[in-house]
Amino acid sequence: MKKNFLNLGRQPIANSFLSSISKKSLKSEYFYNLIISFDTESYLVSVRKPVNPKIQYTDRYAHRASESQTMQKAFRETALKLQKRFKPKFVMEIGSNDGVFLKNFPKRKVIAVEPCKNLAELTKNIFKTYPNFWNKKLSKKILKKYSKIDLIFSANTISHIPDLKETFQGIFNIISDKGVLVIEDPSLSSVIKINSYDQFYDEHVYVFSALAIKNIVDKFNLRLFDAEKISTHGGSLRYYICKNDSKHKNTKRLTKILNSEKNIGLNNFKTFKKFAKKVKNSKQKLVSLLKKLKSKNKKIVSYGATYKSTTVFNYCKIDTSYFHYVTDTTNNKQGKFTPGTHIPIVSPEIGFNDSVDYAFLGAWNFKKEILNKEKNFIKRGGKFITHVPKVKILTK
Ligand code: JHZ
Numbered sequence: 001m002k003k004n005f006l007n008l009g010r011q012p013i014a015n016s017f018l019s020s021i022s023k024k025s026l027k028s029e030y031f032y033n034l035i036i037s038f039d040t041e042s043y044l045v046s047v048r049k050p051v052n053p054k055i056q057y058t059d060r061y062a063h064r065a066s067e068s069q070t071m072q073k074a075f076r077e078t079a080l081k082l083q084k085r086f087k088p089k090f091v092m093e094i095g096s097n098d099g100v101f102l103k104n105f106p107k108r109k110v111i112a113v114e115p116c117k118n119l120a121e122l123t124k125n126i127f128k129t130y131p132n133f134w135n136k137k138l139s140k141k142i143l144k145k146y147s148k149i150d151l152i153f154s155a156n157t158i159s160h161i162p163d164l165k166e167t168f169q170g171i172f173n174i175i176s177d178k179g180v181l182v183i184e185d186p187s188l189s190s191v192i193k194i195n196s197y198d199q200f201y202d203e204h205v206y207v208f209s210a211l212a213i214k215n216i217v218d219k220f221n222l223r224l225f226d227a228e229k230i231s232t233h234g235g236s237l238r239y240y241i242c243k244n245d246s247k248h249k250n251t252k253r254l255t256k257i258l259n260s261e262k263n264i265g266l267n268n269f270k271t272f273k274k275f276a277k278k279v280k281n282s283k284q285k286l287v288s289l290l291k292k293l294k295s296k297n298k299k300i301v302s303y304g305a306t307y308k309s310t311t312v313f314n315y316c317k318i319d320t321s322y323f324h325y326v327t328d329t330t331n332n333k334q335g336k337f338t339p340g341t342h343i344p345i346v347s348p349e350i351g352f353n354d355s356v357d358y359a360f361l362g363a364w365n366f367k368k369e370i371l372n373k374e375k376n377f378i379k380r381g382g383k384f385i386t387h388v389p390k391v392k393i394l395t396k
Pocket of ligand 1 (some may be wrong): 068203204306373
């Protein structure tokens with residue numbers, strides 16, 4: 001049974017950066033209610049009413065996975081590690097974005113699946129790219145040209161596809177008997193521990209735990225045989241899945257992770273009710289801190305026009321009355337406006353200058369990379385604000 005535990009209010013599509021804030025474009029802005037629920041049988045945490053993927057993954061998709069050094073390095077290391085452990089003849093990635101993972105493999109050995117046409121365009125001349133949504137039909141189409149796949153990788157994508165049946169039946173069709181499916185997604189345990197409620201937005205239809213993944217894949221004759229904690233996106237889990245009767249042995253570290261999830265109560269509705277209270281508290285603290293700084297005439301900007309910020313800004317009702325603008329390195333976000341709250345987005349070269357007193361870390365998951373890059377800002381007395389794990393002004 002699905003039980004709701006968190007209401008993050010009226011939200012726009014996290015990726016719908018506006019080109020203009022004319023009356024016409026504001027009128028066509030799409031909103032939905034972001035309500036999060038827990039399934040008491042499968043332990044799956046999900047958006048109660050997912051948005052139609054066709055309005056999310058368009059030819060204007062903004063996120064480029066290569067924008068951070070941290071992610072480039074993480075994907076390079078993951079590719080090497082998987083290559084060494086599984087020695088795949090062929091690798092397929094579901095949700096290949098700008099090719100940041102697949103570029104680490106010989107280009108004749110890879111297949112990319114990327115439904116956002118603008119992203120698929122970026123890689124189609126480098127390696128075989130299917131500009132399609134992942135589903136059973138596509139798995140059959142690929143199998144007409146290729147043999148079964150021994151390594152399927154998908155980072156920050158499986159959690160985005162509402163139809164689990166299409167996802168996993170398609171995977172079951174195409175995975176070889178000895179094959180491995182490797183999934184990475186932000187972990188529910190981290191979200192609960194660090195109160196990163198902004199991991200909930202339209203695209204994150206699911207925030208998985210190992211407990212939930214184990215239950216889900218089991219329904220599709222697949223088996224979770226290993227899992228690993230990774231540091232990306234504020235704490236993620238990497239899941240290793242194979243066919244049910246495959247020889248891959250279940251690992252001790254998987255048992256450890258499953259037990260630790262039970263210990264923190266990821267199989268218990270009460271945990272989520274408690275979390276919802278902490279989220280409300282975080283909102284109050286953030287808004288009162290920003291009000292206080294504004295009353296002292298401080299100039300505050302936000303650093304990184306993340307999808308996560310869409311949740312924070314709209315839930316906390318933070319707009320241009322608090323933030324002058326948001327800075328972001330991504331070309332196709334610059335010159336636009338944040339979804340729902342309409343704060344201008346500018347390049348850091350223009351906006352991250354001496355006039356800024358405080359910068360809210362929208363991209364808090366890259367705190368280390370950003371603090372390292374912005375030493376001069378800190379040296380001259382500029383300060384970062386974060387809401388994760390607690391609302392505070394960073395002193396270091
Ligand atoms: P970042 C996206 O979420 C969407 P977002 C998606 N749904 C998902 O799951 C995750 O990614 C993986 C900028 N930046 O990665 C670049 C700077 O400006 O936290 C990005 O626009 N300066 C697929 O958007 C943004 O911040 C910098 O120094 O929450 C970071 O976005 C750095 C390091 C980044 O993901």
